[in-house]
Amino acid sequence: MLTAQLLYGLTGCLIVALGLRTVLLHASLLHRVVAINVLGAGVFMILVAIAYRGPGVPPDPIPHALVLTGIVVAVSATALALALARRLTAEQSND
Amino acid sequence: MNTTGLLVFDGLLLISIVSLAWSALASPDARRSVILFMAFGLVLAVAWGRLLAPDVALAEAAIGAGLSGALLLVAVGEQSNRALQDNALRVSERNALRVRATLQWVITILCVALAATLAWALVHALDRATNERLAQIVSENLAASGVSNPVTAILLNFRAYDTLLELAVLLTAVLGILALGTARPDYQRTGPVFDGLARWLVPVLILTAGYLLWVGAHAPGGAFQAGATLAAAAVVLRLAGERSIGLPQAGALRVILAAGVGMFLVVGLTLLLLGRPFLGYPPAWAGSLILLIESAAMLAIAATLVLAFLGGRPPAIAVNEENNRC
Numbered sequence: 001m002l003t004a005q006l007l008y009g010l011t012g013c014l015i016v017a018l019g020l021r022t023v024l025l026h027a028s029l030l031h032r033v034v035a036i037n038v039l040g041a042g043v044f045m046i047l048v049a050i051a052y053r054g055p056g057v058p059p060d061p062i063p064h065a066l067v068l069t070g071i072v073v074a075v076s077a078t079a080l081a082l083a084l085a086r087r088l089t090a091e092q093s094n095d
Numbered sequence: 096m097n098t099t100g101l102l103v104f105d106g107l108l109l110i111s112i113v114s115l116a117w118s119a120l121a122s123p124d125a126r127r128s129v130i131l132f133m134a135f136g137l138v139l140a141v142a143w144g145r146l147l148a149p150d151v152a153l154a155e156a157a158i159g160a161g162l163s164g165a166l167l168l169v170a171v172g173e174q175s176n177r178a179l180q181d182n183a184l185r186v187s188e189r190n191a192l193r194v195r196a197t198l199q200w201v202i203t204i205l206c207v208a209l210a211a212t213l214a215w216a217l218v219h220a221l222d223r224a225t226n227e228r229l230a231q232i233v234s235e236n237l238a239a240s241g242v243s244n245p246v247t248a249i250l251l252n253f254r255a256y257d258t259l260l261e262l263a264v265l266l267t268a269v270l271g272i273l274a275l276g277t278a279r280p281d282y283q284r285t286g287p288v289f290d291g292l293a294r295w296l297v298p299v300l301i302l303t304a305g306y307l308l309w310v311g312a313h314a315p316g317g318a319f320q321a322g323a324t325l326a327a328a329a330v331v332l333r334l335a336g337e338r339s340i341g342l343p344q345a346g347a348l349r350v351i352l353a354a355g356v357g358m359f360l361v362v363g364l365t366l367l368l369l370g371r372p373f374l375g376y377p378p379a380w381a382g383s384l385i386l387l388i389e390s391a392a393m394l395a396i397a398a399t400l401v402l403a404f405l406g407g408r409p410p411a412i413a414v415n416e417e418n419n420r421c
Contacts, residue, residue, distance in 0.1 A: 004105060008146060009217045011109045015116050017210035022120040024202050030125045030170060034132050037163060038116050041139055044151070046217060052146045055101070059147045060230040061245035065254065068246065069261050071154045072319050072396070075163050076268035079403030082170045083272040086406060089174065090276070 005049050012045030029085045033078055040074045108145065111138055125174065129167040136160025149315035150246045153307070157323035162400050165330055169404065173279065241381025242312040250317065251385045255359070255374040262355035262392060269352055269399040276407035284336035293335040300328035308393050312382065318355075318389035322396025329401040342401060342409060352402075355395030358388050 019039030023032050044067045051063035115138060119131035136159045143152035233245055233253065240248035250258050284290075304325040311317030332340040342348060350357075362384055363374040371377065376384045402409070 003102065004146070005221055006218070007105055007109060008142065009221065010214055011113060013210045013213040013217060014113060016213060017206040018113075018116055018120055020209065021203060021206040024206075025199060028125060030167070030174060031120075031128060033170075034128055034167065035120055037132065037159075038120060038135070041116075041135070041159070044155075045139075045142070046213070048143060048146050048148050048151060050217075050220065051148065055147075058234075058245075060227070061233055061249055062229055064148050064151055064246050065249040065257075067148070067151050068154050068250065068317075068319060069257060071151070071158050072261060073264050075158050075166075076265045076399065076403075078163050079166055079400075080268040080271045082166055083275045083403070083406065086170065086173065087275045 005052050008049035012042045015042030033081050125171045133160050133164035153320045239378045247311050247317050259359045265399050278405040278407045278409045282336045293331050297328045318392040322393040325397035326400035351394050351398045355392035358391035
């Protein structure tokens, strides 16, 4: 086990918890979307930390591919969430 | 760099990541929160570089911090315009959603428990002799994949199914956005300074997108980073107040949105007809087929991200559909 793996991995765990707390507790939809993105970043951090093999050693490319996929899925989910929130606000102000 | 120096760097980087995440989440002002989130993404990209994940770093900077940030900022701008009009509505909404203090504590404790469980699992996973079998299989078969960047080899060859489905997720999201509303109105034309910047920046961005697409075969880069860069060019044009931002008209736009999934399926099914497994490229052709799929995927990703930034159907499509209805 490398110190860097542990440091970055544990920070990832912390960020997941921080993000999830805001997703559950915050009233504003926009804050929740930001928080889901922060939560995702924490998960990515755990995966990239697991892939790390020390300086000068090629890292495991499989978690990297997973994270890359995750980033693209996260942005499309964010875009859809924002479109839903926009429609919701429009419907509410029509009432 | 020596070990102590690296450790100090790690410490500083992680402290800034956690404090940026914390302040982005704790800020009551949405605009501030989004800007802090973008800074968080950029510092995160440095961390990916530090952990030798340059492919992820590029994607994070372009998509995670850049385009997500742009999408969120536009949403904030629109929300604060609306907020002035119907302030009363938002106040009642806030009261309805105000969570009781007890519940806040319960949720906080559960989140701490989750972090502890994750940390335990992580330490456990790192403690076991690392299972290098999959990474070994990748490096042994890299020569037959048609590319020499292992991340591209996994995304477009070894696990091409996953990427096909990922593009399907992207297509589903953009269909949702198209169904939910019409595009936001165009911006006013900007002054000569931004106009001059756009004139230089847009060609450079388009060129960079092409370079990233090509270089992805043997170095960090690929369709996702290239698509995001191409979308950034359109975003700059839109911010400059340009009416035409490179999106094609209705019919062609639909074809481009489906191009990523479409090209994957065409290649996969053609291979199936030739008696090979679905998406099992012949090694001699793998490089060209991957470039073909990636080019289509880049266009689809860029168009999807631009439509997400517009916020819905561009006017041409909206008019077209009204005509059909008449």
